[in-house]
Amino acid sequence: MMFRSSRREVLAAGAGGAVALSGLPAFAAGQGEGRRPGYAIVGLGMYADVILPRFAECRHSRLTALVSGSMDKARAWGARWGVPERGLYTYDTFDTIRDNPDVDIVYVILPNGMHHEYTLRAAAAGKHVVCEKPMANTAAEAESMIAACRAAGRKLMIGYRSHFEPANREAMRIVRDGELGRARIVTAETGFNIGDPAQWRLNRALAGGGSLMDIGIYSLQAARYLTGEEPVAVTAVESTDRTDVRFREVEDTINFQLRFASGTVANCVSTYGSNHNRYRVVGTEGWLDAEPATAYAGNRLRLRRGRETVEHTPPALAVNQFSGQLDHLSQCVMTGAEPIVAGEEGLKDMRIIEAIYRSAAEGRTIAL
Numbered sequence: 194m195m196f197r198s199s200r201r202e203v204l205a206a207g208a209g210g211a212v213a214l215s216g217l218p219a220f221a222a223g224q225g226e227g228r229r230p231g232y233a234i235v236g237l238g239m240y241a242d243v244i245l246p247r248f249a250e251c252r253h254s255r256l257t258a259l260v261s262g263s264m265d266k267a268r269a270w271g272a273r274w275g276v277p278e279r280g281l282y283t284y285d286t287f288d289t290i291r292d293n294p295d296v297d298i299v300y301v302i303l304p305n306g307m308h309h310e311y312t313l314r315a316a317a318a319g320k321h322v323v324c325e326k327p328m329a330n331t332a333a334e335a336e337s338m339i340a341a342c343r344a345a346g347r348k349l350m351i352g353y354r355s356h357f358e359p360a361n362r363e364a365m366r367i368v369r370d371g372e373l374g375r376a377r378i379v380t381a382e383t384g385f386n387i388g389d390p391a392q393w394r395l396n397r398a399l400a401g402g403g404s405l406m407d408i409g410i411y412s413l414q415a416a417r418y419l420t421g422e423e424p425v426a427v428t429a430v431e432s433t434d435r436t437d438v439r440f441r442e443v444e445d446t447i448n449f450q451l452r453f454a455s456g457t458v459a460n461c462v463s464t465y466g467s468n469h470n471r472y473r474v475v476g477t478e479g480w481l482d483a484e485p486a487t488a489y490a491g492n493r494l495r496l497r498r499g500r501e502t503v504e505h506t507p508p509a510l511a512v513n514q515f516s517g518q519l520d521h522l523s524q525c526v527m528t529g530a531e532p533i534v535a536g537e538e539g540l541k542d543m544r545i546i547e548a549i550y551r552s553a554a555e556g557r558t559i560a561l
Contacts (some may be wrong), residue, residue, distance in 0.1 A: 230297035230523040231257030231279070233290060233320070235311055237270050240325070241302050243489065245274050247515040253523040254516075257295040260287055286346050287311070291318035298522060300352075301325060304399040305406060309334040316345040323522050324351040327410050327546065328539030330401030335543045339536040350522045350532035351539035353414060359516035360492035362420070363507030364481055366472070367496070369421045373476030376420055376457045381412035381472040383487070384446070384464030390439045403433075403443030405546060409463020411487050413542055413549075415472045416451050416459035424451035424459070424545065427553040439465070449549045481505075489514075 224295040232254055248256040258280035263269040267281040282290060290296055299315035300307055301324040309329045315322045322342060328351050329335045342349035368376055373478050382405060393399040394407050400410050417423065429449035433440050446464040453459070462469060471484040479498040486492060494505040514518060548559040 210425070225409065229253050229255045230321075230526050231295045233254050233258035233260060233282070233293075233296045233299045233517065235260040235287070235299055235301050235315075236303040236307075237261045237266055238302065242404065244300070244515060244519075245270075246512070247519060248274075250513065250516040251520050251523075252512075252516075253520040253527070254298075257283065258289075258290065258293060260284065268471040286506075288314060288318060290315075290320065295323060297526060298323060298348075300519075302352075304393045304396075305401045306330050306399040309338060312338045312349070313341045313521050316341040316347050316349075319345060319347070321348040321522065321526050323352055323518075324349040324536075324539070326539065326542070327401065327406050328536065328543055332408075332540060332543040332547055335536070335540040339540060340538065345432065348522060348525055348532060349536035350525070351534050351536060352518065353534040353538065354514045354518050355411070355414065355487050356418065356534050357510075357512070357521065358492060358514035359461075359485075359486065359507040360483060360494050361508050362510070363505070364472075364483055365418055365421070367481055368474050368476070370421045371476075372479070372498075373474060373481060374478030376455075376474055376476045378475045379419060379457065379459035379472065380461075380475075381415040381459060381486075382469035383394040383408045383411040383471075384462060384467055386467060387439060387465040394438055395441075395443055397442040400443060402546070402550065403440065404445060404463045404465040405447050405549060408465070408548070409447060409449075409461070410542060411460060411470075412461035412463055412472075413449075413545060416461060417541075419472065419474055420453060420455075420457055420459070422453040422455060422457065423541065424561055425454050426452045426558050427548050427552050429549045430556040431553040444553075447549060447553055451545075 237259060248254060256274060256276060257266050259270050259276050260282040262284050264283050271281050298321045301311045303311060305327055308324050312322050312324050329338060339349060385408060400406055427449055429447055431444050431447045433445040433539045445466050449461050451459040470486050470488055472486045473482045474480060482495045483492060494507065496503055496505045522532055548561055
């Protein structure tokens with residue numbers, strides 16, 4: 194695969210150039226030259242409908258293929274998004290994507306239980322991969338996904354869109370730069386009141402778990418990316434009404450506490466029983482509050498320093514979180530750089546998630 198953009202051109206700073214925030218890895222947003230890497234979207238569900246319009250805003254990425262369980266659906270979506278017949282696949286014909294030179298990257302937007310299989314198949318087809326979160330159903334699956342992409346010489350990125358979102362990047366910078374003093378307490382709450390009991394999120398084989406895998410991972414991620422630290426211990430308590438038809442296979446609510454070597458403590462909520470989208474960091478010299486914190490749009494920050502509480506507007510980025518994520522992997526493919534949220538980031542979350550489940554099941558603190 195040949196791309197003519199040089200590393201210097203793609204990562205050049207300036208107007209519309211690299212976005213560099215103090216203490217954070219930079220991701221580029223510059224105008225590249227030459228052929229743009231092509232994406233195949235695997236799984237045409239609700240989130241695909243969020244991602245597909247964003248290609249029109251991309252500077253380094255283009256949509257070249259669609260993969261669905263139904264060829265009729267693939268054709269309908271292809272007509273809608275300008276993907277020709279040669280770029281349409283079913284799950285049965287997916288492996289022939291290796292013969293399509295217009296596809297450089299496969300974006301796996303499928304139920305969690307299918308992430309492992311399709312990442313391995315994409316790597317075997319010689320394609321780079323971005324896989325939605327959670328990375329897999331188990332840490333062992335995540336490890337094999339990393340190994341498969343490494344053996345194939347292909348990039349693997351996990352769809353942690355918040356790392357490309359202005360308010361979240363600004364919150365990371367503020368906390369890590371010490372503007373709040375020493376971080377003492379992080380509170381992160383994510384959840385929603387789940388509905389239809391027949392949906393795949395409530396099927397253990399497809400989801401790998403309940404709210405923790407689906408929405409609680411945002412709380413876990415926030416605790417990690419705000420502090421820039423890895424937890425050393427976790428304590429968790431589960432609360433699930435097993436008489437509720439929705440929760441016969443998966444958990445409803447898990448409250449978990451992460452302890453960090455610095456002394457920072459994160460108190461986290463994951464639930465399918467009530468609506469939450471918030472985090473808060475309290476330091477020795479102030480606090481930061483985000484609500485909504487990780488929404489598709491409209492995230493807001495407040496800061497408290499001394500006796501003043503203010504709404505805080507983050508610096509504008511040249512791209513939104515969705516097109517920024519798509520273009521970031523394309524630029525990594527073009528330049529050889531590693532994604533800021535590579536497969537190893539997803540593996541870290543999976544190992545902690547398994548420890549959270551273990552702590553809740555065994556009723557004790559688990560060292561990490």
